[in-house]
Amino acid sequence: MTQLPVISTCSVEGCSYNHDHDCHAGAITVTGDHSACGTYIHTDSPAGNDTTAQVGACHRADCVHNESLECHAESIEIGAGDDPADCLTYAASA
Template sequence: MATLTGISNCTVTTCSFNADADCTAPAITVAGSPDHAECGTFISLDVRGGLPTATAHVGACQRVECTHNKDLLCSAESVKIGFGADTADCLTYSPA
């Protein structure tokens, strides 16, 4: 059975799932377009979401060209989410 990759850090403080640089979503989807990856779970609302003690993971990765993508799952040791080309990018993304 595959192990889900954890989110080690998220600096996107405008996300409803962000609490003190931690992601409180149980799992995120890494989405985007060729040559860049973004957090598909990012949402900017005036309410907080997620679970207070959640350890967030990458549930699915749509970036098949990423070197860490194995069967639509992330195989990186951990993932960092932060500002990049979009508001919430996967900073661990590495195109093959």
């Protein structure tokens, strides 16, 4: 199995999985037109586990880090972009 990239930082305030700028979901999915974090959920209840999240799947086949819908970046950053929680590491392939 390929080593999944970790979420190196998450600056999204109000996400249940974000604890002190660390994502604690088991894994996230990057989706949508703006590379949105599909795992983002805005609630007051803390969620997740004690590990740092990884990228489980990426639906952005046009990203330079994407190979067969798997992310191959060393790590990624999640933060506000066009959506409240986007993959800021996304880079369009040439």
